[in-house]
Amino acid sequence: MREFWRSFRETCAITHDDYDVVSFGDGAEMADNLAELVVSGPKRATAGLLRYFTEGGEAMPRVGEHVVLIDGKGTPRCVWQTTDVVVKPLNQVDEKFAWDEGEGDRTLASWLAGHRRYFAMEAERDKFDFSDDIATVCERFRVVWPPEITD
Numbered sequence: 001m002r003e004f005w006r007s008f009r010e011t012c013a014i015t016h017d018d019y020d021v022v023s024f025g026d027g028a029e030m031a032d033n034l035a036e037l038v039v040s041g042p043k044r045a046t047a048g049l050l051r052y053f054t055e056g057g058e059a060m061p062r063v064g065e066h067v068v069l070i071d072g073k074g075t076p077r078c079v080w081q082t083t084d085v086v087v088k089p090l091n092q093v094d095e096k097f098a099w100d101e102g103e104g105d106r107t108l109a110s111w112l113a114g115h116r117r118y119f120a121m122e123a124e125r126d127k128f129d130f131s132d133d134i135a136t137v138c139e140r141f142r143v144v145w146p147p148e149i150t151d
Contacts, residue, residue: 028072042102
């Protein structure tokens with residue numbers, strides 16, 4: 001991980017070591033599949049429940065911050081820079097954001113169905129109430145490293 005960040009930092013003349021490390025989903029297979037969508041191009045956004053940032057100890061994404069994306073084996077796949085962060089109810093996510101997340105058929109209907117299913121599973125596991133108006137963090141990003149997969 002540190003070597004991956006160091007290569008990025010030196011090549012791109014970044015002078016700080018302030019970055020987060022994330023993987024997507026709830027297991028290695030999902031992390032691999034979603035990381036591949038970032039590396040191959042269609043996925044340029046992600047969504048998570050606000051409660052994980054306010055109650056769960058995860059760092060709230062910030063515009064301009066760098067994130068190292070790892071796959072299901074913990075291997076760094078890319079560095080992204082956050083370009084937009086909006087908090088809104090799940091049922092107010094729009095078609096453009098669903099498209100930018102790059103999952104499934106990229107429609108809003110598919111995005112809502114998949115995220116309702118996933119967030120409801122998290123709610124059952126973590127014992128919290130789930131509804132369509134649950135606060136959702138919608139983050140957009142651009143891939144900045146490695147050079148062969150940048151936006």
